[in-house]
Amino acid sequence: MEILKQRILSDGVELGTEILKVDSFLNHQIDIELIRQIGQEFARRFQKENITKILTIESSGIAVACATSFCLGDVPVIFAKKEKASSMTDEYYCAEVKSFTKGTISMVRVNKKFLHSEDTILIIDDFLAHGEAASGLINIVKQAGARLAGVAIVIEKEFQGGGEKIKEQGIRLESLAVVCSMQEGKIRFR
Ligand code: 5GP
Numbered sequence: 001m002e003i004l005k006q007r008i009l010s011d012g013v014e015l016g017t018e019i020l021k022v023d024s025f026l027n028h029q030i031d032i033e034l035i036r037q038i039g040q041e042f043a044r045r046f047q048k049e050n051i052t053k054i055l056t057i058e059s060s061g062i063a064v065a066c067a068t069s070f071c072l073g074d075v076p077v078i079f080a081k082k083e084k085a086s087s088m089t090d091e092y093y094c095a096e097v098k099s100f101t102k103g104t105i106s107m108v109r110v111n112k113k114f115l116h117s118e119d120t121i122l123i124i125d126d127f128l129a130h131g132e133a134a135s136g137l138i139n140i141v142k143q144a145g146a147r148l149a150g151v152a153i154v155i156e157k158e159f160q161g162g163g164e165k166i167k168e169q170g171i172r173l174e175s176l177a178v179v180c181s182m183q184e185g186k187i188r189f190r
Contacts, residue, residue, distance in 0.1 A: 001041055001176040005189055007034060008155065014182045018129075018160070019101065026126055026154065027060050038176060039067025042124065042152045045174050049149035051075055051122045053115070055141065057097075057108060057133050058082055060126040064154055068124060078115065080108040080137060093143045095136035100129045100160075108136050110144075117145035128153040128175060131162025138171065150174060157182075158190060 013021040025031035042064070051072050056065040057080045065077040081088070082097075084107070092109040099106065115121070123137045134151050141148045150172030156163050157179045166173045178190040 001038070003034070003037060004154070004177045007031075008177055008179075009187060012187060014185065014187065017182050018157075020127075020155065020157065020179065020182065020187070022155070026064075030063050035063050035067045036070075038064055038154060039069075040071050041176060042068040042122075042174070043071030046122055046149055046152065047072065049122070050120055051149055052119045053078055053146075054122050054124055055080065055110070055115070055137055056124045057137060061124050064126060065124045068122070068152070072122075076114070078110060080110050080140065082106050082108055084109065093140045095139040095143075097136035098130075098132045100127075100132060108133075108140070110140050112144070115140070115144035115146055119144070119146040120149050121146050122149050123151045124153075125151075126154050128156040128162040128166075128173075129160040131160075131165040134162060134166055138166070138169070155179065 011024045015021055025034055053075055054065045054069055054077045062079050069075050069077050091112045094107050094109050097108050121141050151166055153175040155177050156175035180190045181188045
């Protein structure tokens with residue numbers, strides 16, 4: 001998606017060779033017009049899949065998932081929770097996820113009442129790095145016995161291998177910007 005790549009080049013900040021900071025339009029301040037276009041693009045790519053629900057993980061995937069839902073018939077958006085609150089008294093699907101940016105391992109949870117075997121799920125996230133977050137969400141979709149239409153990612157860092165992990169399971173992966181390297185202050189796209 002050209003407009004996204006241009007925005008990454010103009011506003012993205014590389015933190016070393018591994019982490020890309022895009023807090024001016026995606027991870028802290030959200031550029032609503034850009035997110036609208038991202039949602040439209042995801043919806044276009046998955047419109048024939050009869051998606052019944054979108055699954056993401058808090059927090060940065062939520063805005064993109066909502067923008068996509070507006071274009072896919074307002075399907076519900078479910079976000080996996082990273083922390084267990086005392087109000088979470090029902091039964092939950094759980095999966096372990098190692099956080100790439102924080103280095104911590106957490107259990108992510110989705111209330112069983114929101115995912116069913118009749119559902120067709122689209123997984124959405126802001127970044128794909130080593131594939132931990134996406135694998136956790138895939139695991140939860142499997143536990144629910146739902147159909148997985150695919151994984152939609154705003155920015156994939158191809159060199160960290162998460163994309164391969166997903167594709168080798170036969171799962172469809174759609175990434176709008178695929179970064180193949182961040183070396184010597186230069187971001188290169190596939
Ligand atoms: P993975 O689980 O694929 O290793 O990493 C994906 C998750 O880590 C995403 O949900 C995202 O929040 C975070 N993440 C991974 N790489 C980056 C990055 O370069 N920048 C930012 N802002 N978040 C990242």
